[in-house]
Amino acid sequence: MSDIAIVDIIKPENLVYEKTKLMTDKTLSYCPGCGHGTAHRLMMEVVGELGQENDTVGVAPVGCSVLAYEFMNVDMQEAAHGRAPAVATAIKRLWPGKMVFTYQGDGDLAAIGTAETIHACNRGEQIVIVFINNGIYGMTGGQMAPTTLPQMKTSTSPYGRDIQTMGNPLKITELVAQLPGTYYVTRQSVQSPAAARKAKRAIKKAFQNQLDGKPGLSFVEIVSNCNSGWKMEPVQSNEWMEENMFPYYQLGDIKVDGKLL
Amino acid sequence: MGELRLMKGNEALAEAAIRAGTDGYFGYPITPQSEVIEYLMAEKPHERTGMVVLQAESEVASINMLYGGGGTGKKVMTSSSSPGISLMQEGLSYMAGGEIPCIVANIVRGGPGLGDIQPAQSDYFQSVKGGGHGDYRLPVLAPASVQEMSDFVPIAYELAFKYRTPVLIVSDGLIGQMMEKVELFDQMPRLTDEEINEKYPWGTNGKPKGQERRILTSLDLDPHKLEKHNFKLQEKYRTIEENEVQYELIDCEDAEYIIVAYGSSARISQKAVQLAREEGIKVGILRPITLWPFPKNAIDELVVGGVKGFLSVEMSAGQMVEDVKLTVRERTKVDHFGRYGGVIHSPEEVLEALKSKIIGG
Ligand SMILES: Cc1ncc(C[n+]2csc(CCOP(=O)(O)OP(=O)(O)O)c2C)c(N)n1
Ligand code: SF4
Numbered sequence: 001m002s003d004i005a006i007v008d009i010i011k012p013e014n015l016v017y018e019k020t021k022l023m024t025d026k027t028l029s030y031c032p033g034c035g036h037g038t039a040h041r042l043m044m045e046v047v048g049e050l051g052q053e054n055d056t057v058g059v060a061p062v063g064c065s066v067l068a069y070e071f072m073n074v075d076m077q078e079a080a081h082g083r084a085p086a087v088a089t090a091i092k093r094l095w096p097g098k099m100v101f102t103y104q105g106d107g108d109l110a111a112i113g114t115a116e117t118i119h120a121c122n123r124g125e126q127i128v129i130v131f132i133n134n135g136i137y138g139m140t141g142g143q144m145a146p147t148t149l150p151q152m153k154t155s156t157s158p159y160g161r162d163i164q165t166m167g168n169p170l171k172i173t174e175l176v177a178q179l180p181g182t183y184y185v186t187r188q189s190v191q192s193p194a195a196a197r198k199a200k201r202a203i204k205k206a207f208q209n210q211l212d213g214k215p216g217l218s219f220v221e222i223v224s225n226c227n228s229g230w231k232m233e234p235v236q237s238n239e240w241m242e243e244n245m246f247p248y249y250q251l252g253d254i255k256v257d258g259k260l261l
Numbered sequence: 262m263g264e265l266r267l268m269k270g271n272e273a274l275a276e277a278a279i280r281a282g283t284d285g286y287f288g289y290p291i292t293p294q295s296e297v298i299e300y301l302m303a304e305k306p307h308e309r310t311g312m313v314v315l316q317a318e319s320e321v322a323s324i325n326m327l328y329g330g331g332g333t334g335k336k337v338m339t340s341s342s343s344p345g346i347s348l349m350q351e352g353l354s355y356m357a358g359g360e361i362p363c364i365v366a367n368i369v370r371g372g373p374g375l376g377d378i379q380p381a382q383s384d385y386f387q388s389v390k391g392g393g394h395g396d397y398r399l400p401v402l403a404p405a406s407v408q409e410m411s412d413f414v415p416i417a418y419e420l421a422f423k424y425r426t427p428v429l430i431v432s433d434g435l436i437g438q439m440m441e442k443v444e445l446f447d448q449m450p451r452l453t454d455e456e457i458n459e460k461y462p463w464g465t466n467g468k469p470k471g472q473e474r475r476i477l478t479s480l481d482l483d484p485h486k487l488e489k490h491n492f493k494l495q496e497k498y499r500t501i502e503e504n505e506v507q508y509e510l511i512d513c514e515d516a517e518y519i520i521v522a523y524g525s526s527a528r529i530s531q532k533a534v535q536l537a538r539e540e541g542i543k544v545g546i547l548r549p550i551t552l553w554p555f556p557k558n559a560i561d562e563l564v565v566g567g568v569k570g571f572l573s574v575e576m577s578a579g580q581m582v583e584d585v586k587l588t589v590r591e592r593t594k595v596d597h598f599g600r601y602g603g604v605i606h607s608p609e610e611v612l613e614a615l616k617s618k619i620i621g622g
Contacts, residue, residue: 055467059329069476075465077332078478079325080355086322087329091466093313094285094335095454098467116325119318 022048022073029067033234035224036064038190039132040071042200043101046207047074056099057091059084061113063105064138064226082113085120088127099210101128106147107137110172117172124181124216128206131173131219134226135245142229146170149244154229169248173221177255183216184209185255189223189246191238202253216258223249263444270410270436271296273443274340274366277414279306282451284335285313287326289345292378293434294368297340310451320345324352324365327427331361332477334457334464336418340366342434343384344375346392353427354393357494358479362421364414366430368437371603379603380434380525385580388431389553396491398498400505401429401552403523407441415449420505422461424497431552433576435525435605507550508559512538516545518619519563520611521585522574523549526599530574532608537615544615552581560588570594570619574611577601594619 022044030036047056053074060068062081069076079087084102092100109117109131120127136154137143143156147169151160161169177185184206188199199222206218223245227237253261268276275297278286286306288298298316306312317323323339330337341349346367356363367388371381388401400420402413410432417428457464468474481487511527512534513519522530527548537544547563549556560571570593573582579597586595598614600606 053468054470057333057465057467066480069478073468073474075468075475076477077329077465078359078476078480079328080351083321083325083328083352086317086325087332089315089322090285090287090326090328090330090337091333093315094330094337095333095466115318116322119322 020044020048022053024071024073026070028071030064031228033225033227033237034064035134035190035222036132038196039130039199039222039224040068042190042196042203043103043130044072044074046200046204047099049204050207050211052099052207052211055097056101057095059088059091059100059102061102061104061108062139063108065103065105065132066139068103082108082111083116084108085113085116085125085127085129089120089123089125092125092127099207101130101207103130104132105138106131106133106135106145110146110170114172118176118179121176121217121219122179122181124183126210126213127217128210129217129219130203131221132224133221133249134224134229135169136226136229138226138229142226142231146172149248171249173219174254176219177260181216182219182255183214183258184218186219186253187221187223187249187251189241189251191225191241221249223251263446265442265444267440268407268443269296269438269440270404270407270432271368271438272300273407273411274414274430275300275304276445277411278338279304279310279312280446280448281415281418282310282336282449283312283338284451285315285326285330285337286339287315287317287323287330287337288339289317289320289323289341291342291345293370293380293437294340294342294366296437297366310448312451320348321352324349327363327365328352328356328359328361331356331363332359332464333466334461336451338364338366340368342368342370343372343381346384346387350387350393353399354395354397355479356427357393357397357399358395359477360425361427361477362418362425363427364417364421364430365427366432369431369433371601377603378434380576380605381601381603382433382524382526382575382599383577383580383601384431385552385575385577388429389555389584397494398501398553399427399429400424400501400554401431403550403552404430404432404436405524405527405548407436407439407443410436411443411445415446424501426497431524433525502554505551506554506556506558508556509548509550510559511546511548513545513547513563516543517569518542518544518615519568519571520544520546520574520615521549521560521571521581522546523552523581525605526574526576529606529608530611533611533615536608536612542615542620549581555584555588557588560585564589564592568593570596572615572619573597574606575599576605
């Protein structure tokens with residue numbers, strides 16, 4: 001084996017995977033094991049495959065992914081916490097020929113930005129919202145999110161989320177699916193190659209809807225981990241997510257082609 | 262001669278928005294300026310120029326729509342009144358940081374809090390001192406007539422794009438609601454997408470082929486880099502202070518006393534000046550047209566020229582008077598007069614205050 005040179009291995013016919021063209025060379029700022037990076041990559045693969053590199057504008061508001069513009073190699077706007085759907089609304093209305101997406105965390109989309117989320121969905125803005133639900137505020141150090149599970153411990157629910165006083169985890173994705181303005185609503189995950197492949201198909205469908213001028217907003221939730229916020233090893237966090245998050249946030253399509261399933 | 266019409270100030274602002282080639286107006290109703298979005302919706306500007314008009318879910322959403330749209334190089338505008346403008350302050354700070362051009366018109370009403378729906382000028386501090394968080398300034402234009410509600414829209418766009426900054430048009434419920442004759446300027450064409458890309462290569466509207474992507478952000482986690490960005494902003498503000506001051510001097514040639522007043526207060530003070538002069542009191546008006554940058558040099562020249570006292574007349578408890586005092590630096594008398602909370606002072610009250618606070622005081 002030792003006499004096989006590296007040049008013998010790196011041949012086009014042996015290539016099974018390569019760096020996503022539309023990801024920059026910047027080292028990701030995410031914690032090792034975090035799902036954000038995978039979600040970024042899938043989205044940029046889709047934008048590339050749809051040939052939209054030069055016609056896409058992304059909006060990433062405050063949250064761990066506030067620096068998404070460092071990694072996604074398309075035109076990007078960084079938005080205020082919670083306001084990405086409003087920002088994206090104007091971009092799309094003023095540039096109807098461009099593909100516009102937001103990339104938001106659960107605190108961003110389902111707490112501070114609830115109004116913007118609901119109303120962009122309700123107006124049926126022709127944009128794509130990618131919603132990373134990790135059940136916690138990652139960026140600010142692990143506080144309770146609207147999506148935090150009952151009894152889940154966070155830095156602001158140190159004894160576990162008490163639903164009597166702290167409310168129930170918000171299934172905002174089911175909520176927006178009820179609005180006539182949404183055209184495609186789905187919940188995915190990216191913790192394994194199989195899951196990532198499925199998620200990519202969903203993301204592609206969402207962007208394709210926009211390209212085809214389908215009436216309404218396409219909404220892709222990705223249930224993801226926050227191993228740092230959850231204070232777990234990456235592998236353990238994914239197992240915990242499968243065991244605890246998935247039963248509450250059930251994966252799969254919720255609304256397709258404007259019809260609730 | 263442009264088209265003549267009898268219009269409310271709010272309607273003139275809306276019509277001027279269409280004629281100035283605005284690409285998008287995003288707004289939320291609030292008295293006393295709801296006529297702006299009502300006029301725009303009724304006018305169907307989409308059919309006239311292709312302009313987008315959208316009623317947002319809140320002022321927070323409207324200002325962030327301006328962030329998004331303005332960030333692509335389009336001409337965007339909103340209008341509101343005091344409580345709504347307060348909600349926009351985070352967005353304005355982001356736009357100052359991200360250097361995004363736009364127009365925000367504030368048809369000021371009485372405060373604080375929900376206050377009332379009558380005219381006021383009590384948002385001066387918020388307008389000229391920053392308003393939101395961080396070190397920034399915004400150019401502020403203060404129309405004093407329905408005519409200026411129209412004329413100042415293209416001027417505001419020019420400033421906004423020249424300096425890549427939000428520009429405020431600060432008016433009040435009196436000018437917003439009153440009807441006057443206005444000469445409208447001719448329709449200016451909206452820029453094409455190609456023209457936008459040529460003029461504003463920073464616009465994030467899809468990465469140009471073979472070029473680097475554009476990023477719009479107000480974030481820099483490296484304090485030294487952020488300080489550098491702030492240096493650049495401060496340099497810009499200095500340039501604006503040097504070049505963009507606008508004011509009007511009324512009856513100041515022989516004036517021994519000066520009323521400093523903008524917007525509605527300047528109109529009311531004109532009548533007060535007339536009354537004063539009938540009594541032989543030589544008084545003139547300095548009307549700041551830009552509230553920021555403030556006409557410091559003009560005031561300084563008046564001080565040097567021997568003016569005996571300044572009365573800052575504002576429908577507020579005394580806000581602009583602080584800037585007058587900062588400029589006069591105790592070389593002569595400065596005081597404030599104004600009714601507030603939505604009460605409008607009469608010319609007689611202004612004259613009385615001039616006599617008691619400045620001439621006799
Ligand atoms: C107006 C405002 N309030 C609060 C914050 C602080 N803040 C930044 S990110 C964040 C929560 C982020 O959580 P999430 O949206 O779930 O994204 P994640 O970091 O978990 O990916 C908060 C509260 C802010 N930046 N702006
Ligand atoms: S804090 Fe959580 S969400 Fe943020 S990068 Fe780390 S693991 Fe990911």
